[in-house]
Amino acid sequence: xxxxxxxxxxxxxxxxxxxxxxxxxxxxxxxxxxxxxxxxxxxxxxxxxxxxxxxxxxxxxxxxxxxxxxxxxxxxxxxxx
Numbered sequence: 001x002x003x004x005x006x007x008x009x010x011x012x013x014x015x016x017x018x019x020x021x022x023x024x025x026x027x028x029x030x031x032x033x034x035x036x037x038x039x040x041x042x043x044x045x046x047x048x049x050x051x052x053x054x055x056x057x058x059x060x061x062x063x064x065x066x067x068x069x070x071x072x073x074x075x076x077x078x079x080x081x
Contacts, residue, residue: 049055066072 060066
């Protein structure tokens with residue numbers, strides 16, 4: 001009778017520990033999914049900002065690029081400041 005009672009207690013504890021482990025994993029997965037959703041929203045906003053025409057043109061000009069129809073000017077002989 002004692003062995004049977006011990007086996008039943010072991011089985012109940014094992015099932016309880018497994019349920020707790022599963023609940024913790026579910027909670028971690030939920031937090032990870034929420035973090036990924038926030039990152040996705042941030043990346044969509046960043047993509048929208050970077051693909052705007054004004055942003056593209058400003059970045060191209062920062063890199064020294066110009067449009068096909070523009071005339072380049074080179075200034076020389078400027079005083080050193």
